[in-house]
Amino acid sequence: MAVVSTSLASQLSGPKSATSHCPQFSGLRRSCSKLDHSLSLSSTQSLIQNVDSHLRLSSSRRGCRGVVTMAGTGKFFVGGNWKCNGTKDSISKLISDLNSAKLEADVDVVVAPPFVYIDQVKNSLSDRIEIAAQNSWIGKGGAFTGEISVEQLKDIGCKWVVLGHSERRHVIGEDDEFIGKKAGYALSQNLGVIACIGELLKEREEGKTFDVCFQQMKAFADAVPSWDNVVIAYEPVWAIGTGKVATPQQAQEVHIAVREWLKKNVSAEVASKTRIIYGGSVNGSNCAELAKQEDIDGFLVGGASLKGPEFATIVNSVTSKKVAA
Numbered sequence: 171m172a173v174v175s176t177s178l179a180s181q182l183s184g185p186k187s188a189t190s191h192c193p194q195f196s197g198l199r200r201s202c203s204k205l206d207h208s209l210s211l212s213s214t215q216s217l218i219q220n221v222d223s224h225l226r227l228s229s230s231r232r233g234c235r236g237v238v239t240m241a242g243t244g245k246f247f248v249g250g251n252w253k254c255n256g257t258k259d260s261i262s263k264l265i266s267d268l269n270s271a272k273l274e275a276d277v278d279v280v281v282a283p284p285f286v287y288i289d290q291v292k293n294s295l296s297d298r299i300e301i302a303a304q305n306s307w308i309g310k311g312g313a314f315t316g317e318i319s320v321e322q323l324k325d326i327g328c329k330w331v332v333l334g335h336s337e338r339r340h341v342i343g344e345d346d347e348f349i350g351k352k353a354g355y356a357l358s359q360n361l362g363v364i365a366c367i368g369e370l371l372k373e374r375e376e377g378k379t380f381d382v383c384f385q386q387m388k389a390f391a392d393a394v395p396s397w398d399n400v401v402i403a404y405e406p407v408w409a410i411g412t413g414k415v416a417t418p419q420q421a422q423e424v425h426i427a428v429r430e431w432l433k434k435n436v437s438a439e440v441a442s443k444t445r446i447i448y449g450g451s452v453n454g455s456n457c458a459e460l461a462k463q464e465d466i467d468g469f470l471v472g473g474a475s476l477k478g479p480e481f482a483t484i485v486n487s488v489t490s491k492k493v494a495a
């Protein structure tokens with residue numbers, strides 16, 4: 171599958187290239203310019219300035235102090251989305267692998283088992299790893315056959331819920347407004363939200379990646395009471411479960427744009443604090459290169475989270491964010 175390579179930095183920088191400030195973008199100058207059709211001139215200009223100053227800042231931080239390469243200030247976050255997989259036996263084995271894995275301390279680690287196994291996981295998994303649900307109802311529980319309420323999730327020990335996942339959007343048919351309502355309600359009850367966004371392959375090819383992601387961001391922004399307990403997961407749909415991971419540059423350019431969007435539309439503080447994690451065919455072999463990108467604050471992992479040792483490798487890829495002094 172030909173996945174269009176789009177480089178925000180190269181598209182936006184024009185003759186005075188922002189890439190000159192940041193070597194990680196240097197291989198991308200010939201990339202497709204479709205994405206900037208989706209940006210108005212003024213927003214393009216402001217993104218140029220913001221991206222340019224961001225890159226200069228990051229580059230000087232790296233060069234001078236040799237610090238962790240993170241543009242955001244939030245702790246690295248890795249979630250395992252088990253989706254509709256597993257049996258009592260396979261989950262017991264996974265839990266025992268996770269309990270014996272050595273996990274770096276400076277990472278928030280979360281797993282999202284299928285609802286029916288949450289209790290089993292809660293009772294046997296180390297407290298080091300928090301539990302997320304894969305969905306929640308839009309309001310207080312009651313006569314809603316087949317649904318599961320935020321109150322019930324909290325009662326059973328969940329700290330998080332994954333909302334807006336592409337499988338809910340594109341297979342089940344949930345729309346932005348419905349997802350926003352779920353997020354607003356979960357947050358109002360102090361359940362953290364892993365808020366997923368991401369474009370279809372067709373949308374990327376049509377140059378609509380930013381339009382789609384920003385629209386999904388806006389739906390969350392319109393509905394959430396606060397961003398304190400929100401982690402954004404950028405998951406390009408074409409990369410989910412396909413084995414076709416986004417390149418580190420493809421992921422970084424969307425992450426930096428989402429952070430800029432937060433800065434412009436919410437606040438600089440929220441932009442810097444909010445974790446923006448990447449999902450879509452992350453595995454033990456590609457996580458380190460992705461983690462090196464400054465605006466990638468962790469991962470949402472599907473298939474590879476079903477294997478304890480591989481998931482631990484992904485959690486521990488936080489170490490590749492640290493650069494030599």
Ligand code: PGA
Nearest residue numbers: 410411450451471472473
């Ligand atoms: P994948 O799924 O890692 O299997 O591609 C990611 C996700 O859907 O969160």
